[in-house]
Amino acid sequence: MAILIVDDSADGRTLIKRLLEKHGFHDILTAESATDAFDMLGLDRQEGFTENIDLIIMDGIMPGIDGIKASTLIKAHAHFADVPIIVITATDEAELLDKAFSAGAMDFIIKPIKQLELKARVNSALNMKHAIDQRKAREAELIKVLEELENVNRELNRLSSLDGLTGIANRRHFDQIYEIEWRKAVRTGRELAILFLDIDFFKYYNDTYGHLEGDECLKKVAAAAGSVLKRPGDLLARYGGEEFVVILPETEIMGAAKVAEDIRAAVENCNIPHSASSITDHVTVSVGVAARKLSLTGKPQELVALADKALYEAKNSGRNQVKAAGALL
């Protein structure tokens, strides 16, 4: 609880300090002018303000910058907004008191100083400062807790939209984003593309290498497919089992087929051994592509069904290839 006394009179400073000490206040600083006080408070210091000043007792009339002007300047700093100032005046002239309160003083003491009055006013100012500090500390604590809660919520939200194994979006998140992108495509009139991809002979892979290796394979395929997608807004999700889905907003069929082929090649280039594959000795994927301009009269499931159908065709045509719905490739 530091108290700063600003008074140009040495006798005045000494008296106030002594009386405060007598009544149990310690940690008292004194300044003989406003500029001296500014210096002590660190008003012009680069490295910041002096901490822990709980009360300023300011002589109203001083040579140079008077106590009223000094109070205004100190209160102009947010750091000292809550530090109470008691102005000491030699008169109870209404005009001076009015100025003091306008300058931010919370109370005044008329000279000559009376001990009990000084003690009472200082106590009430310090109690007020203490109450403000406590309230601020509680507010800061509350804000911190709210921020933590927000972070946890954000993390939970993120986790609830991710596939636990592969780390890419899960089916739930796909459904949400697809709904949004479908509406956006209807609104903008731009084409929306969907890719379905499925690991070829994945059941055999699991049978041959075991489910743990199967999981590793899913992770690698997810990573390879993800590495192909470059635009913000493109989304790769695990649709279920060994099936993945990609949303490509504002993409026409040729562009979508190009992305599909890049994904197919990326998976093949991973060169993941697959001795049980009927077509080659490593892991491959089949990809079905669909892209359409959409209208509100249509249904979101239709585009997905088209891509699924194209995937079926890719499987039937020998796997490890891309097929586009309703387009010649």
Next chain:
Amino acid sequence: MDKRVVIDRDLADLIPGFIEKRQQDIAAIMAAAAASDYETIQSIGHNLKGIGGGYGFDRITRLGAAIEQAGKLQEADKVRELVQAMKTYIETVEISYE
């Protein structure tokens, strides 16, 4: 009048220095009066008014107020008269501590 003052025991060690400074003030006011430096007179008077009663010397506060006022009105004779009263007071005041 006000010859006897009762001062707070906790201020006792400050009083000799306080009295000595008032003697310096008296000399300074005399010099200022001789030089017609009324600004200095007002300033010292103002300070005396502010601190006197705080230490327990109500008369110093009253004299200080009167000196400040006389300085403002540039009444040199009045200033001298008040300073003389202050000098007498300082030299004869009986202080006890409680």
